[in-house]
Amino acid sequence: MNALYLAYAYLRFHWARSLVLVVVAALILFVPVATQILLSTSQTALVARGETTPLLLGSRGSQLDLTMAALYFSDERPAPIAMQEVETLWDSGLAIPIPVHTAFSSGGFRIVGTTLDYFDFRDLDFSEGRGLSLLGDAVIGADVAQQLGKRVGDSLVSSPENLFDLDGVYPLEMPIVGVLAPTNTPDDQAIFVDIKTAWVIQGIGHGHEDVVTAADIATGTDALANAAVVQFQRITPENIESFHFHGSQNSFPATAVIVVPNDQRSGTILRGRYLDSENPSQLIEPAGVIQGLVDRIFRIKSLLDGVTAIIAIAAIAAVGLAVFLSYRLRAREIATAVKLGARRGMVLRLLAAETVTLLFLSGCIAAVGAALISRNAETWVGWLLSLGA
Amino acid sequence: MISVENVSFEYGEGGFRLHIPHLSLRERERLAIVGPSGSGKTTLLNLIAGILLPKSGRIDIDGTDVTGLSDAERRQFRASHIGFVFQDFALLDYLSARQNILYPYRITPALKLDADARSRAEALADACGIGDKLDRHPAALSQGEQQRVAICRALVTQPKLILSDEATGNLDPESKGRILDLLFQQAADVGATVLAVTHDHELLPRFERVIDFAQYREVAAA
Structure with a gap:
């Protein structure tokens, strides 16, 4: 002492x-x-994120880019895959396909167009609000809510992807209908919308009485559409019926498709179907890709x-x-x-x-x-x- | 009290040599040792304290043959029977005056730090005029005050023998006499013998006896 x-x-x-x-x-x-x-x-x-995603379908190319884009919603842009592949998987009866389309963003966070199966598959809970139900609805991750200071009842506007987009693809305003509970995964950093909403952002789907002008915002009165003054698209109960998609949905794009086989045998059969190197699509095991990384x-x-x-x-x-x-x-x-x-x-x-x-x-x-x-x-x-x- | 008989000591072959045929001190005696530098005055103090061992001879303190003790026994004996006062005070800068006084209790199991020791330290400090400065560190004390702390440290263990090595060497002329008187007074209070090495001839009348160490050097030279 x-x-x-x-x-x-x-x-x-x-x-x-x-x-x-x-x-x-x-x-x-x-x-x-x-x-x-x-x-x-x-x-x-x-590894956990990879291991909880059994299989991933996407265009042939970098497996790492595909995995990073579909699982971690990174900035990688793998070539999109046609929705026909989703239908083919449904028809096989061997697995549940969950498309994810991650081409757009809002406020620095990736917009993930997907289906309701995604929320069940990732076992995501809501801390506030409800799930996706209408075209244009958005559910945001916990970090998005915290960092943007958004909650249910607020709205988000998708970021314009191309300043010189002459197709008239305007940013879309999306009402926030739900906030996810924190998961400490990339889902906290994502804005989830229905994949159809993602296609609307992409300009594949659109409405005809949907333009909101600067004058509308300033005075609250309607105005004729004029590309020079249009601010963004807004999907409302009044105009939702007018939204429609041109062409066959089978040709619409998705960044990747999460494939959840019914069992091990189904997974093996499916992997066999995509072994052909001539096939423009590839079915990969994200766990192996992540383990390699x-x-x-x-x-x-x-x-x-x-x-x-x-x-x-x-x-x-x-x-x-x-x-x-x-x-x-x-x-x-x-x-x-x-x-x-x-x-x-x-x-x-x-x-x-x-x-x-x-x-x-x-x-x-x-x-x-x-x-x-x-x-x-x-x-x-x-x-x-x-x-x- | 102290008896040095036929003690020989040398630092290595052909180096410094010291021989003391006989030297004795009575109980409570105040003895000064003077002599030129290098004559072995400090060596004698170290031999008596058991820090150095003589080549031959016997050193007896209060009935104990110090030269016959083991190293551990000599350390214990030194801690419990001898108080040291140094020229440079040898206070520890990181301890307060109070803790410097109690320092011997911190470094050996031969002494037990209890309430008596603490109150003795305070009483000594009061007697030496530094009672109100016990919580100061050495850097905040004057030279004279530092030496008073050193005197308190030497006396707090109630030793039988005080060894003083140029204790007043660093003090101004006015303080020298006062500090020495203080040392004598406090030593007398605890019944201790004082053996002091000094160069200061003005202080010699205060001692009961003075030994010129040059005689032992001559013996060594012979």
Whole structure:
């Protein structure tokens, strides 16, 4: 206890030096642990999303782009697949196909056109409002609601995709009818609409009494359609009947189709049907694609581990030197203690108590930091992963 | 009280050599040792304290042959029987005056820090005129005050022997006499013998006896 008392008194008196040593030692302990927690959580989150999506159908091309676009709603734009493929899957009776169309965005968040099966498949709950029921309805993820400050009753306007779009494809105003409970997955960062609504945004479907002009907004009165003043489309109970689609729905696009086979045998049969490399569509297992990505990340991580180890050794050596120099500075005190009759182990005990106290404080700080990281890892990883989307 | 008989000591082969045929101190005696630098005055204090071991001879303190004790026993004996006062005070900058006085209790199991020790420290500090400065660190004390703290530290364990190594060497002429008188007075209160090394001949009349250490150097030279 006396050694600890003296160590504490010394550290407190030289608080600036102690603080630097404690912070440096805490960082040496904290950084590798925090990195490990975040990477491990990232791996879990990435792989979990892949593993909960049995099969994915899309145009032949980069499997990673297809997976990232369909599962993580990233900015990748794989070539769209025709809705005919969805019908073919329904007709096979082997699986439930869930189309996702992720070509548009609003307020920096991806608009995901899909069907109601998606909400059941991902087991999504509502914290507010209801699900999609009408053309134009939007259900937003928890992060979208928080970051845009939106709730049920507000509306969103899709971002114009092309400034020079001469087809007259105007942004669509969508009423928010539901807010999803947080899931710490990319679903928190998405705006869900019916896939038909996505087609309306794309200009495939449209109404004929639907234009809202600047004058309408300013005065509340109707005006004739004029492309020069049109702000956005709005689907209302009055004009919803006038919305229609030109052409066959089978040719309409989807970014990908999530395929949920009835059983393992059905999945195997379906995979066999898409093995032909001449087939313009491909059926992939997202889990395998994600695992490949994770393996690549972790190969890079092993390199980072090496760099971290070298930096840690250098930092430990620096701390060791600081402690050693501190001991040298205290040589006079040690000589005094010996003259006054300090027992043989006392000097070592005194110095060890100081080192242990420093390490204990550093360890506590690192442990608190690690606990904080661990507690919020899923949220932060979800946010980090969404940055790359 | 102290008896040094036929003690020889040398630092390595052919280096400094010291031989003391006989030296004794009575209980409560105040003895000054003077002599030129390098004559072995501090070495004698270290031999008596058991910090150094003589090559031959016997050092007896209050009935205990210090040279016959093991290292651990000598440390314990030193902590419980001897008080040290140094020229540079040897106070610890990170401890308050109070904790500096109690420092011996923190470094050895031979002494037990209890309420008596704490109240003794306060009483000593009051007697030395630093009772109101016990919570200050050494940097906030004058040289004289620092030496008073060092005297309190030497006396708080109620030692039988005070070894003073140039205790007034760093003080101004006015403070020297006062501090030495204080040391004598406090040592007398606890019944301690004082063996002091000094260069200051003005202070010698305050001692009961003075030994010129040059005689032992001559013996060594012979």
